[in-house]
Amino acid sequence: MKFTLPVIGGLLVAGVLATTATSQDEIDPALATAIEARKAHMRLNAFNLGLLGAMAKGEIEYDAEAAAAAAQNLDALSRMDESRYWQPGTDMETLGKDHTEALEAIWAENSEIGDRAETLTETTAAMTEAAGDGLESLQQAMGPLAKACGGCHEDFRVADDN
Amino acid sequence: MKRILGLLIILALLGGAAFWFLTAPQRADPDLFAGVSGDAERGETIFWAGGCASCHAAPGAKGDDRLVLAGGYRIVSPFGTFVTPNISPSGEGMAGWSVEDLGNALLHGTSPDGRHYYPSFPYGTYQHIEPQDIADLKAFLDTLPPSDTADAPHEVGFPFTIRRGVGLWKRVNMTSDWVLQEATTPELERGRYLVEALGHCAECHTPRDMTGGLDRSQWMAGAPNPSGKGRIPAITPDKLDWSATDIAYYLETGLTPDYDSAGGQMVSVIANMGHLTKEDRTAIAAYLKALPQDG
Numbered sequence: 001m002k003f004t005l006p007v008i009g010g011l012l013v014a015g016v017l018a019t020t021a022t023s024q025d026e027i028d029p030a031l032a033t034a035i036e037a038r039k040a041h042m043r044l045n046a047f048n049l050g051l052l053g054a055m056a057k058g059e060i061e062y063d064a065e066a067a068a069a070a071a072q073n074l075d076a077l078s079r080m081d082e083s084r085y086w087q088p089g090t091d092m093e094t095l096g097k098d099h100t101e102a103l104e105a106i107w108a109e110n111s112e113i114g115d116r117a118e119t120l121t122e123t124t125a126a127m128t129e130a131a132g133d134g135l136e137s138l139q140q141a142m143g144p145l146a147k148a149c150g151g152c153h154e155d156f157r158v159a160d161d162n
Numbered sequence: 163m164k165r166i167l168g169l170l171i172i173l174a175l176l177g178g179a180a181f182w183f184l185t186a187p188q189r190a191d192p193d194l195f196a197g198v199s200g201d202a203e204r205g206e207t208i209f210w211a212g213g214c215a216s217c218h219a220a221p222g223a224k225g226d227d228r229l230v231l232a233g234g235y236r237i238v239s240p241f242g243t244f245v246t247p248n249i250s251p252s253g254e255g256m257a258g259w260s261v262e263d264l265g266n267a268l269l270h271g272t273s274p275d276g277r278h279y280y281p282s283f284p285y286g287t288y289q290h291i292e293p294q295d296i297a298d299l300k301a302f303l304d305t306l307p308p309s310d311t312a313d314a315p316h317e318v319g320f321p322f323t324i325r326r327g328v329g330l331w332k333r334v335n336m337t338s339d340w341v342l343q344e345a346t347t348p349e350l351e352r353g354r355y356l357v358e359a360l361g362h363c364a365e366c367h368t369p370r371d372m373t374g375g376l377d378r379s380q381w382m383a384g385a386p387n388p389s390g391k392g393r394i395p396a397i398t399p400d401k402l403d404w405s406a407t408d409i410a411y412y413l414e415t416g417l418t419p420d421y422d423s424a425g426g427q428m429v430s431v432i433a434n435m436g437h438l439t440k441e442d443r444t445a446i447a448a449y450l451k452a453l454p455q456d457g
Contacts, residue, residue, distance in 0.1 A: 046421040053421055057407050143436075146415035150423035150432075159426035160392050 027099060031090050035100050038085035041077065045149065048073045052131060056139045068132035074145075075124040078117070092158050101158045116152040123148040185329025187272040190265045198297045200261065205302030208295045210437035211360040212288070214303075216430040217246045220311075228433065231255065232309035237282045238389040241374060242318030244282040252308035261300045268296060271332060278328035280316070286336055286376065290359035335375030342452060353449025356442055366394045366427065382453060392426075400455040409447035414440070 051070040054060045089095075091104040106113045123145040130141035209215070215223075218231040233248040233255075248255040256264075259274065266272045271285035279285065291299075321327060340358055345351040357363050368376045369385040384396030396402060404412070408419045413435040416424040424432055435443060 049417070050421040053411070053415075053417055057411050059407065143415060146417050146423065150416040150429065153423050153425060154429050157425070 027095055031087060031095075032099070034085050034087050035090055035095075035102075038082065038102075041080070041082065041085065044077055045074065048077070049145070049149070052127070052138060052142060052145075055135065056142050062135040062138070064132045064134075067138055068128070071124065071127040071131035075121070075128050078121045078124045082117075097158060103156050103158055106156050113152070113156060116148070116156070120145075120148040120152070181326075181330075184333055185278075185326045187276050187278050187329065188270040188332075189272055189276075190262065190269050192262055194293045195261050195265055195297060198261070198293055200297035200299070200301030202298070202301040202305050204295075205298035205300065207438065207442075208291070208299040208360065209302050210434045211356050211442070212291075212299070213360075213362060213431060213434050214249070216434060218249050224433075229306050230309050231303075231306060232311040233313060234311065239282060239374070240388070241322045242316060244280060244316045244318070245314040246283075247313040248309055248311050249303070250306055250309040251304050252310055254310050254312055255308065256303065257308075259300075261297045264300045264303075265293065265296050271328070271336075278325045278332070280318075280322075280325070280328060281331060281335070281374065284362040284365050287359060287362040287365065289336060289338060290340075290355070292359075331373060331375070334373055337378075341378055341381045342449065342454075345452075347448075349445045349448050350452055352442065353445035353447070353452075356438075356446050357449050361431075361446065363397070363431075367397050382450070394427075397450055398453050398455060399451050402450070406444070406447040406451050409450060410440070410443040413438075413443045413446060 048070040051060075052067060052074075055062045055067055086102075086106065088107050090100060091102050091107065092100050093104040105111060123141070127138075127141045127145050130137040214231065215228040217235050217237070218233055219228040219235070220230065220232045221235050223230065231248065231250040233246040235246045237244040237246070251257055263274045266274070267279065267283075268285055268288040268291055270289070271279040271281065271283065273279060340354060341364075342350070342354050342358070345354045364376055364382060366388075367382045367385060368378070369380050369383065370388075371377045382397045384401065385394050387394055402409075404419055412418060412424065413432060415436075416429065416432045418424065435446075
């Protein structure tokens, strides 16, 4: 029984340390802004993809012009210089999951992140050709594009069940 | 004193006999497969719907590499870690297996040499597969590339090392009843078959009871992740407010209704579902929408 108190005390300290490491506490504001910017970029991706998806699913009527515009946005987004968003040290392992879901592996030597970004550009380029060219061609171009998004997330963003 | 001891011994022997009897591995009636011949093309659909590649392809395999069923995928559970075997058509895998052997494995969890498989091989689901589909699946598996990777041992401790005990697990947990008892349209019937006989969706999305069996009263109501981290979401109609179209599109592309992409173990399930027809994915969505609401 003698051990009880120190053990509980130790657990408390460990608990406090563990929560400070992962909670919403302050990080360097410059890094926080960079992370916010890349998440915003990702949300713009999702927003534009959303229009194409809604047409592909048949939730809204196919509109060639609107579809082509959304595809061009996606393509432009994928060609932007993102180097300032992805600053070294802004990974989940360093900052905790509350700040970012981006995995350290992005910055590893021989990381394939660049290839993934290129694959995205290939598929958004294909979508700019396809989107205005009828519903069926839009639907077909969705598969590879969705895979380009998901494939990068699979390897470089932490999974919810992990 | 002696009499009591004698009585105990008799009881133990009787208990042992009962254990032996209750735990005997079952086999399929050989007539089930008599005159059934397999069609590899149809078998491919069964293969993807059954998700065999998710567990039997080498970990991390993508694209066509998912057709090399070398095994080695690790399934972490409270009972230990199971490592999937090689089931490619090679000496290390399933070379020489008959359709009936595969039938015994899928329908009863029984190996060609008459031992129990562990339920981490989801035969609790596959017991519903039609004999014709098993023959088709076998024909497809025979067309896949061989791999000579040797099987790795499971990492389970006593008493789970005793396979015979799995017989009791089967007695308690294997039931041939459908969960969705009323499938009122051909689409729902197809969806039920895809989910309850093939898709083993419940293996992740349904919580387990103390024996590690699925708690069928909480069908698809979400569950802790067996590997211990995070939770697998509920997909019953009261908890998942996606439209049937959203669900079908998610299974096709991995895109959620807010156009983020699916993550975790669901990624590999979606890679399988992408090989099905649109009608089949729509049937799965209709099935999920028809499930009883969890109170």
